[in-house]
Amino acid sequence: MKAYVHVYLKRAVLDPQGKAIAHALHELGYKDVKAARQGKMIELDIADGLNKEQAEESIRKMCEDLLANTVIEDYSITLEAA
Amino acid sequence: MKAYVHVYLKRAVLDPQGKAIAHALHELGYKDVKAARQGKMIELDIADGLNKEQAEESIRKMCEDLLANTVIEDYSITLEAA
Known part of the structure; x- marks a missing residue:
């Protein structure tokens, strides 16, 4: 299963990279x-054993643990069947 | 109008950042x-004067000119009405 995690700076946070673009x-x-x-787009290839709910729950934990800095960033998760 | 440009390394190109993740x-x-x-996700805020076809054409040019390095990267464009 493919999962796409979009990590982006919160609206209130200045984005110099975006301004430069x-x-x-x-x-x-x-x-x-x-x-x-x-922002960043992270594409994850998830093992097929998990159902969508399990995968989303697991990816949410990954975001909190590693993928996003939740002080200044938000994230959204999109799942796609393989 | 909001436009989202997803810029990602071509499949054949090694992605050390992804491997590290x-x-x-x-x-x-x-x-x-x-x-x-x-990959990168660039969110563009496009002036309302353009229709969808014009906006997409313009963004495609932006990708070729600046946003993507088309030697090693591909891109996809998603438009969203304001």
């Missing part, structure tokens, strides 16, 4: 971009 | 993770 796009002439934010 | 998860006891890969 928006600035660079403006310099290149893409004036329609009002703002940009950059 | 998988290794760390194993060390923490998450044995169900068979593999991990890490």
